[in-house]
Amino acid sequence: MSETTTKKKFKQGDILMREGDKGDCAYVIESGNVEILVHREGQPLQIGVRGPGSLLGEMAMIDDKPRTATVRAIEDCVALEISRDDFARRVESADPVVKMVMRVITNRYRDMIGRTQFIRFPPSTAAEDAEHDDELHNIALSTIKVHHELKGALEKKELTLFYQPIIDVQNMKIAGFEALMRWQHPEKGMISPGVFIPVAEESGMIVELSRFALDVAAENAPKLQAAANPELVGKKPIFVGVNFSVKDFADADLFEYIDGKLKEKGVKPEQIHLEITESLLMEAPETAKEALEKCRARGLDVSIDDFGTGYSSLSYLHYFPIDTLKVDQSFIRAMTTHHASMVLVKSIITLARNLNMKVIAEGIETQHEAEIVRNLGCEFCQGYWFAKPMPLDAALDFMKNWQPPRMEAPRRAGSGK
Numbered sequence: 001m002s003e004t005t006t007k008k009k010f011k012q013g014d015i016l017m018r019e020g021d022k023g024d025c026a027y028v029i030e031s032g033n034v035e036i037l038v039h040r041e042g043q044p045l046q047i048g049v050r051g052p053g054s055l056l057g058e059m060a061m062i063d064d065k066p067r068t069a070t071v072r073a074i075e076d077c078v079a080l081e082i083s084r085d086d087f088a089r090r091v092e093s094a095d096p097v098v099k100m101v102m103r104v105i106t107n108r109y110r111d112m113i114g115r116t117q118f119i120r121f122p123p124s125t126a127a128e129d130a131e132h133d134d135e136l137h138n139i140a141l142s143t144i145k146v147h148h149e150l151k152g153a154l155e156k157k158e159l160t161l162f163y164q165p166i167i168d169v170q171n172m173k174i175a176g177f178e179a180l181m182r183w184q185h186p187e188k189g190m191i192s193p194g195v196f197i198p199v200a201e202e203s204g205m206i207v208e209l210s211r212f213a214l215d216v217a218a219e220n221a222p223k224l225q226a227a228a229n230p231e232l233v234g235k236k237p238i239f240v241g242v243n244f245s246v247k248d249f250a251d252a253d254l255f256e257y258i259d260g261k262l263k264e265k266g267v268k269p270e271q272i273h274l275e276i277t278e279s280l281l282m283e284a285p286e287t288a289k290e291a292l293e294k295c296r297a298r299g300l301d302v303s304i305d306d307f308g309t310g311y312s313s314l315s316y317l318h319y320f321p322i323d324t325l326k327v328d329q330s331f332i333r334a335m336t337t338h339h340a341s342m343v344l345v346k347s348i349i350t351l352a353r354n355l356n357m358k359v360i361a362e363g364i365e366t367q368h369e370a371e372i373v374r375n376l377g378c379e380f381c382q383g384y385w386f387a388k389p390m391p392l393d394a395a396l397d398f399m400k401n402w403q404p405p406r407m408e409a410p411r412r413a414g415s416g417k
């Protein structure tokens with residue numbers, strides 16, 4: 001699936017790559033220093049020293065030409081290896097313009113190096129090189145690092161799901177939860193999905209993360225249901241919303257996997273909601289439609305996440321089998337101060353009702369916001385005012401002991417302030 005970066009240790013004097021060899025990988029130095037050598041008339045000539053954070057051997061990996069230099073550890077080193085296959089996969093999915101620019105830059109860079117490497121003396125130092133690191137370079141390196149660590153995180157069970165309650169505000173009952181991923185890093189503490197999900201999406205590792213989220217959600221949905229104080233829930237079973245990403249639908253075995261997992265854990269399909277964003281649907285509408293039809297056939301609920309932010313035309317709502325719209329929190333936030341946002345929220349709620357879809361208002365932070373959307377006819381709310389995302393234990397306790405907050409008596413739809 002995503003066999004990508006591996007960590008390698010080198011002893012002092014070890015050769016990381018040799019001049020003239022085929023470039024099947026690149027390295028990012030994590031610790032220690034290496035020297036770059038070229039051989040002239042049989043004699044090695046040191047042309048540079050590189051330290052932590054340096055990227056080495058990328059050119060031969062990109063353009064498939066022989067290595068132009070030898071890299072040797074001058075002390076014990078640790079380096080992340082980026083395989084050619086991983087790189088090729090990333091390039092494959094890149095924009096054609098990016099591909100072209102990369103090719104041109106690589107050629108220019110090779111030319112330049114060919115012209116200058118024997119002139120540049122004394123050799124450049126790690127500090128000088130660091131100066132030349134541009135922002136893009138740093139972003140690329142941090143992506144590679146996060147990806148490498150993320151792979152370990154899944155194996156070391158540092159990834160976990162938090163659960164944020166979704167409340168039926170028409171009768172003040174707990175309807176379900178959204179499962180939100182967290183990375184409990186041993187040194188850096190809790191890492192937000194905003195940091196690692198994009199990296200996982202880019203590297204293809206998201207498919208493993210989504211399966212993991214589905215596993216854990218399927219495991220815990222029955223536990224949440226079993227913990228319920230009957231007074232706090234409605235008649236329908238408690239659901240858990242799981243976030244899915246662009247690449248998940250390309251996973252040919254996804255539905256077979258979901259079927260197997262639900263059966264294994266004894267979970268009803270309606271207890272799992274697949275949350276996907278509009279942009280996912282639009283990126284590959286045919287694939288998405290096929291996938292959503294498979295959801296529908298199985299009774300899995302499909303929710304459109306961040307509704308209103310991604311796509312300007314609403315006609316797609318007829319095209320795809322969709323069960324729920326989640327109104328993006330930016331509209332909720334602006335609703336009380338901007339009339340246009342209020343109109344938008346109202347329209348989305350009306351639209352959903354006319355199309356027989358459910359609506360969840362996301363990011364409800366105040367009683368006032370909750371009352372407004374409820375008065376507009378919105379069924380479900382999710383947000384800090386009700387509860388923040390919490391670990392499983394706290395969510396089980398929430399199912400037993402939640403104290404529904406007081407809201408003003410409902411007004412007629414449309415008469416909200």
Ligand code: C2E
Nearest residue numbers: 180181193194197213243244245363364365382383384389
């Ligand atoms: P999202 O799917 O839109 O999730 C809602 C985000 O809003 C969550 O942030 C949640 O903690 C936050 N939130 C909820 N109520 C409030 C509120 O009242 N006020 C404010 N300001 N924020 C609120 P979180 O957990 O940081 O997740 C961020 C995003 O990361 C998610 O946005 C989702 O796109 C992605 N994500 C999280 N877990 C997963 C996952 O398991 N798989 C995938 N593919 N993406 C995930």
Ligand code: CA
Nearest residue numbers: 178243275305
């Ligand atoms: Ca979501």
Ligand code: CA
Nearest residue numbers: 305306326362
């Ligand atoms: Ca959202």
